[in-house]
Structure formats: C-alpha cells, structure tokens
Amino acid sequence: xxxxxxxxxxxxxxxxxxxxxxxxxxxxxxxxxxxxxxxxxxxxxxxxxxxxxxxxxxxxxxxxxxxxxxxxxxxxxxxxxxxxxxxxxxxxxxxxxxxxxxxxxxxxxxxxxxxxxxxxxxxxxxxxxxxxxxxxxxxxxxxxxxxxxxxxxxxxxxxxxxxxxxxxxxxxxxxxxxxxxxxxxxxxxxxxxxxxxxxxxxxxxxxxxxxxxxxxxxxxxxxxxxxxxxxxxxxxxxxxxxxxxxxxxxxxxxxxxxxxxxxxxxxxxxxxxxxxxxxxxxxxxxxxxxxxxxxxxxxxxxxxxxxxxxxxx
Amino acid sequence: xxxxxxxxxxxxxxxxxxxxxxxxxxxxxxxxxxxxxxxxxxxxxxxxxxxxxxxxxxxxxxxxxxxxxxxxxxxxxxxxxxxxxxxxxxxxxxxxxxxxxxxxxxxxxxxxxxxxxxxxxxxxxxxxxxxxxxxxxxxxxxxxxxxxxxxxxxxxxxxxxxxxxxxxxxxxxxxxxxxxxxxxxxxxxxxxxxxxxxxxxxxxxxxxxxxxxxxxxxxxxxxxxxxxxxxxxxxxxxxxxxxxxxxxx
Numbered sequence: 237x238x239x240x241x242x243x244x245x246x247x248x249x250x251x252x253x254x255x256x257x258x259x260x261x262x263x264x265x266x267x268x269x270x271x272x273x274x275x276x277x278x279x280x281x282x283x284x285x286x287x288x289x290x291x292x293x294x295x296x297x298x299x300x301x302x303x304x305x306x307x308x309x310x311x312x313x314x315x316x317x318x319x320x321x322x323x324x325x326x327x328x329x330x331x332x333x334x335x336x337x338x339x340x341x342x343x344x345x346x347x348x349x350x351x352x353x354x355x356x357x358x359x360x361x362x363x364x365x366x367x368x369x370x371x372x373x374x375x376x377x378x379x380x381x382x383x384x385x386x387x388x389x390x391x392x393x394x395x396x397x398x399x400x401x402x403x404x405x406x407x408x409x410x411x412x413x414x415x416x417x418x419x420x421x422x423x424x425x426x427x428x429x430x431x432x433x434x435x436x437x438x439x440x441x442x443x444x445x446x447x448x449x450x451x452x453x454x455x456x457x458x459x460x461x462x463x464x465x466x467x468x469x470x471x472x473x474x475x476x477x478x479x480x481x482x483x484x485x486x487x488x489x490x491x492x493x494x495x496x497x498x499x500x501x502x503x504x505x506x507x508x509x510x511x512x513x514x515x516x517x518x519x520x521x522x523x524x525x526x527x528x529x530x531x532x533x534x535x536x537x538x539x540x541x542x543x544x545x546x547x548x549x
Numbered sequence: 550x551x552x553x554x555x556x557x558x559x560x561x562x563x564x565x566x567x568x569x570x571x572x573x574x575x576x577x578x579x580x581x582x583x584x585x586x587x588x589x590x591x592x593x594x595x596x597x598x599x600x601x602x603x604x605x606x607x608x609x610x611x612x613x614x615x616x617x618x619x620x621x622x623x624x625x626x627x628x629x630x631x632x633x634x635x636x637x638x639x640x641x642x643x644x645x646x647x648x649x650x651x652x653x654x655x656x657x658x659x660x661x662x663x664x665x666x667x668x669x670x671x672x673x674x675x676x677x678x679x680x681x682x683x684x685x686x687x688x689x690x691x692x693x694x695x696x697x698x699x700x701x702x703x704x705x706x707x708x709x710x711x712x713x714x715x716x717x718x719x720x721x722x723x724x725x726x727x728x729x730x731x732x733x734x735x736x737x738x739x740x741x742x743x744x745x746x747x748x749x750x751x752x753x754x755x756x757x758x759x760x761x762x763x764x765x766x767x768x769x770x771x772x773x774x775x776x777x778x779x780x781x782x783x784x785x786x787x788x789x790x791x792x793x794x795x796x797x798x
Contacts (some may be wrong), residue, residue, distance in 0.1 A: 333691075
C-alpha cells in the first residue's frame with residue numbers, strides 16, 4: 237500500500253495542515269509520499285521531506301501549479317495515481333477544490349473530511365454540520381480522501397525523505413488565475429492558531445472588533461467571528477468560524493457576544509477550552525463552554541484586557 | 550444562454566436532527582424538509598442572470614425521492630422555467646449524481662451549471678467538482694461573485710485567507726458560497742404560476758447510470774457531547790481559571 241499526500245503550501249512555506257494529513261496518511265499503513273506542486277517550491281519540498289513517516293517527496297515545479305488551481309492540479313494527481321492506493325489531501329479550500337475533480341476522473345467516490353481512520357478502507361466523518369458521525373467503508377479499489385486536519389496531530393519533523401523532481405502533466409488550459417486578495421494580518425491563521433477570540437452579532441459593529449484585536453495581541457491569538465457577524469458586515473468572510481466557515485480546534489477559544497447557533501458550534505466545539513462571554517445567560521454557547529461569564533461584553537472585554545496586563549501579558 | 554441548476558431536498562437547516570437509536574442513520578420521519586440553502590443561492594443567481602437578459606432559460610434538476618418535486622416547485626416559484634426530477638429511492642452518492650447530471654447536460658446543452666458548494670446533510674462538497682471533471686469543463690467553486698468578460702467567466706471565490714479571482718472558459722460549472730447573493734422569497738402569485746410549469750420525470754436508468762453505493766455506511770452515531778463547565782463571577786476569576794488550566798500566561 238502506498239499513499240500520496242498532496243502538500244498544502246504558498247510556494248514558500250509548507251502549511252502545517254500537511255503535517256497533520258501525513259499523520260492521517262500513516263494510519264492507512266504502507267509508504268507515504270508527498271506531492272509538492274507549485275512554482276519555486278524548493279523550500280517547501282525540503283520541509284515536506286522532514287516530516288516523519290514520509291519516504292519520498294515528489295516535486296512538480298511549473299508555472300501552471302503556482303496557484304494550485306483545480307484543473308491542472310487534478311490532472312497532475314490523476315497522472316500519478318496509477319502508482320498509489322490512496323490519495324489524501326487536507327480539507328482546505330485547495331483540497332476541497334481539486335480532490336473531487338481528481339476522484340471523478342479516477343471514477344472513485346471520494347470520502348470527505350475524515351476525522352478518524354478505523355481501517356485502511358473505513359473512516360469516520362461528520363455529517364449534518366457535525367451533529368452526527370458517519371462510519372463509512374469504501375468499496376473503491378483506490379481511495380481519494382480529504383482530511384479534517386483539526387483532529388489529527390502534526391507529524392514530527394524528524395524525517396529525511398528523498399526528493400525527486402517530476403515533470404508537469406499536460407495543462408487542461410480551462411482556467412486562468414487572475415488575482416488574489418488575501419487578508420493581511422500579523423496574527424496567526426485561524427486554522428493553526430493555539431488561541432482564538434471570536435466575536436458575534438453582540439459586537440454591534442466592525443469597529444468594536446478592535447477590542448478583540450487588543451486581546452488577541454496580548455495572547456498571540458487569531459481573531460474569528462460567527463456567521464451572524466459576517467452577515468452583518470462587521471468583518472470579512474474569512475474570519476468566519478463554523479460549518480460554513482472554518483473548522484477550528486485551538487487550545488483556547490473565547491466566544492464574545494456569540495449566542496452559539498448550531499452552525500457556529502459545529503466549527504469550534506472540538507476546542508480544548510472554551511470561554512463564553514455573553515449577557516444572555518440562556519445563550520446556547522454556555523452549554524459547551526468550560527468557563528462562562530454572564531456579562532456585558534463592552535465592560536468584560538476591556539476588563540479582560542486589563543486583567544491580562546496584570547499577569548504580564 | 551441556458552443555465553442548469555441542480556437542487557437537493559434536505560432536512561431544513563433549522564431542524565435539530567436526531568440519530569436513530571439503531572445507528573442506521575438520521576431520523577427523517579416527520580422532519581421539515583427544504584431546499585439545500587446553497588442551492589437556493591444557485592437558483593437565485595441563475596434567475597438574476599435571466600432577469601439581466603444574460604440567461605434565456607433556467608432548468609432546475611433534482612435527484613432523489615418523489616417528494617423532491619416540492620424542491621423543484623420551490624425553484625420554479627423562485628423563477629426557474631422548468632424542472633427535471635430524476636427519481637430514486639436509494640441514496641445517490643455525489644459521483645453518481647455527477648454522472649446523471651453529465652447525461653442531462655449532454656441532452657440539454659446548457660452553457661452554465663450553477664450548484665450549491667455542498668449539501669447540508671452529507672456535507673460532501675463534491676458534486677460540482679465531479680461534474681466539471683466528467684464534462685472536461687472548468688470549475689469555479691465557492692463563488693462569491695460571477696461576472697462575464699467577453700466569452701469568459703470572471704469568477705471570485707472564497708478561499709482560506711481571502712478571495713481569489715479566476716477567468717474560466719465557457720461552458721463552466723460554478724458552485725455557490727454564502728455571499729454570492731441573498732435568495733428571494735417566492736411570492737404567492739409566483740408559487741401559483743410555478744404549479745403550471747412543466748416537470749419531466751426520469752430515473753437514473755434513463756441515463757444509464759448505476760447508482761449502487763460505493764461507500765457502505767456502517768453506522769451513524771451521536772457526536773461526543775461536550776459537558777457544560779462552570780459559570781465564573783468575574784473577569785478576575787476567569788483569568789485565574791485560565792491560568793490554572795495552563796492555556797494562558
């Protein structure tokens with residue numbers, strides 16, 4: 237059995253989602269190879285080669301993979317698939333985009349967002365926004381899998397895999413990358429942050445999110461939001477935590493002015509410690525919070541900032 | 550330009566689902582069913598293209614049990630012109646759905662297929678990408694803006710970290726994200742009018758597609774429940790507890 241993991245990166249650095257996918261891939265048994273497709277990706281390939289459990293890194297360095305658009309990336313994966321029993325990617329917007337395309341070209345029914353490997357052909361995955369867990373057994377000879385990375389630990393950086401350059405596949409030439417508008421932030425990314433502070437509709441405006449920024453700066457945290465806050469236009473969509481946004485599982489999640497709609501809980505309930513600050517003591521968020529504070533956030537958040545200052549943060 | 554919009558009948562997003570005690574699935578008896586919310590956005594986008602004079606016809610397709618006709622009627626009430634129901638009592642997996650849709654595309658020859666990025670029941674997020682693959686068409690997934698530039702589609706997508714803009718050849722497959730538009734409510738006159746719009750009835754066999762499941766569902770269980778913790782009285786106490794838990798400081 238040999239598994240091909242598709243690396244997640246930005247041409248410069250390897251995203252830590254890949255280290256988690258490698259952990260999931262090693263649970264399938266057998267060899268694990270990593271495909272780094274991109275442009276100018278030597279550093280990414282070197283980082284992938286260090287992941288424990290990886291025996292070989294394949295590097296496809298070509299302009300058509302610079303932005304990991306689905307059509308060329310799926311074509312490349314399909315061209316390599318003959319040598320592999322399983323193809324595994326992170327359930328990020330890149331993985332979700334190309335993996336089903338590759339699966340269909342291989343006539344495989346993909347298994348999306350697995351959270352557990354029960355056997356090389358049997359997996360657990362959340363359905364209904366995480367309100368039920370389905371155990372499925374794949375009858376396809378080849379598996380195409382996406383992994384919910386929050387549930388797998390990162391592979392250690394103790395490996396020393398070989399690196400092999402491979403050629404590009406024929407470019408389907410169906411689409412063209414035009415531009416990207418990425419939110420610039422000095423703070424950690426939501427999906428990899430150890431601490432997240434999120435605001436909901438209770439924040440009342442986008443300006444009020446600056447209160448959360450100050451706490452985030454003290455804690456080295458990322459700032460997130462509920463869908464209600466995004467829909468109200470307080471913050472951009474990429475802040476969104478929840479079933480329709482990002483699924484996160486940090487060590488500490490602080491929910492401020494968030495009532496706790498099912499769709500939000502689905503995105504954060506695997507966090508290790510959850511804090512809720514809300515003035516409505518009946519808010520459902522308190523049912524999942526380890527520490528609940530019933531208070532007006534406009535008093536509690538500045539007080540929290542002060543209190544953190546007192547302990548030297 | 551003809552637009553095809555696949556729509557799925559799912560448990561209404563406001564319903565708190567129950568897992569069956571025999572672990573065979575989720576209890577669908579006497580549960581409110583609705584159109585998948587992302588598919589409503591897809592219909593809305595197609596109808597807006599028609600209203601803007603860009604689309605000439607909007608066809609709504611649903612694959613599933615007989616009651617999926619209701620979902621098609623909703624699409625017709627929102628402004629779609631006609632419907633196709635592909636009736637199946639079995640669960641049809643995304644790959645088989647994509648194969649049926651491919652056959653429909655070959656028969657109807659639309660220039661654009663718009664569908665929801667995922668259904669809120671099985672949360673697979675696969676059908677659009679698979680359909681694009683089988684047709685050899687480009688895919689614009691998780692779209693938040695759809696524009697036309699000459700004979701190409703200029704599409705803005707929601708990606709981790711921000712937005713990405715792609716230029717796609719036509720014909721193309723587009724999957725919708727939440728911010729693409731806000732779907733309308735069907736007016737009563739339009740609901741009445743929708744009853745007269747035609748719906749074709751087909752089966753997967755009509756399209757020569759084998760819908761046998763590739764994934765065997767061994768069981769469906771409740772997720773582990775999280776226990777509610779304690780209420781703290783003050784911010785001071787909260788910070789002390791977090792320090793104690795070792796998550797800050």
